[in-house]
Amino acid sequence: MMVEIDPLFQITTACVCCEKTFQTSRVRPSFKHAVRRDADFCAYYKNENPDFYVVRVCPHCGFASTENSAAKLSDPQRKAFEEKVGAASKKKDYGGKRSLEDALDTYKLALICAQVVRDKERIIASLLHHIAWLYRYGKNEEQERRFIGYARDSYVRVYETENAGPSDARLMYLIGELCRRLDEFNEAVRWFSRVIHDQRIMDAAMIRASREQWATLREDMLARKMELPEEMQQS
Numbered sequence: 262m263m264v265e266i267d268p269l270f271q272i273t274t275a276c277v278c279c280e281k282t283f284q285t286s287r288v289r290p291s292f293k294h295a296v297r298r299d300a301d302f303c304a305y306y307k308n309e310n311p312d313f314y315v316v317r318v319c320p321h322c323g324f325a326s327t328e329n330s331a332a333k334l335s336d337p338q339r340k341a342f343e344e345k346v347g348a349a350s351k352k353k354d355y356g357g358k359r360s361l362e363d364a365l366d367t368y369k370l371a372l373i374c375a376q377v378v379r380d381k382e383r384i385i386a387s388l389l390h391h392i393a394w395l396y397r398y399g400k401n402e403e404q405e406r407r408f409i410g411y412a413r414d415s416y417v418r419v420y421e422t423e424n425a426g427p428s429d430a431r432l433m434y435l436i437g438e439l440c441r442r443l444d445e446f447n448e449a450v451r452w453f454s455r456v457i458h459d460q461r462i463m464d465a466a467m468i469r470a471s472r473e474q475w476a477t478l479r480e481d482m483l484a485r486k487m488e489l490p491e492e493m494q495q496s
């Protein structure tokens with residue numbers, strides 16, 4: 262007889278806001294292999310999607326965070342959450358298996374919490390990008406595009422404010438790829454070109470990905486009979 266292994270297991274975690282403990286589900290590492298990925302790293306899985314379980318929602322106070330959020334809130338942050346969100350939140354238990362809609366709810370909660378406590382822009386950008394992916398899984402193109410736009414703007418703020426500079430090829434590639442998905446072709450070319458031509462960039466995987474998407478973009482622009490920017494005209 263085959264024993265079915267539940268892809269989910271429970272962990273106990275402490276809330277970064279009220280410090281009470283609660284249980285949340287994780288996907289077993291053996292189930293975390295993605296069957297494919299989109300060019301902006303959106304991953305597809307045969308079984309449970311580990312991304313559905315990234316956000317931990319405290320059933321006691323309603324605060325939602327991820328492993329990358331602050332380990333503990335400061336008093337002003339806690340106060341901001343209690344005043345702006347705490348009382349209004351429904352405090353639903355997301356500890357078990359999550360549907361796509363549940364996952365979307367948890368990411369939106371995490372986004373609100375991150376904005377209220379003024380978490381790092383990098384975290385906010387990642388939450389916005391994940392929300393776009395969830396809409397992509399659900400084939401809601403309009404909402405996906407909306408959140409791709411928010412994520413792109415947020416990643417640009419990360420680039421500008423955190424002095425990411427040439428060391429962060431992945432960030433520049435992502436901004437280019439999200440611009441491409443928004444049909445902002447000239448902007449996309451600009452970001453991919455930076456990754457390809459900046460001699461200080463050593464990230465071979467991101468240089469290769471930028472070249473590939475640059476070529477895809479060139480074909481799309483030719484197919485739409487658009488005028489190619491100067492840097493794309495040769496070759």
Ligand SMILES: [Zn+2]
Nearest residue numbers: 276279319322
């Ligand atoms: Zn809590």
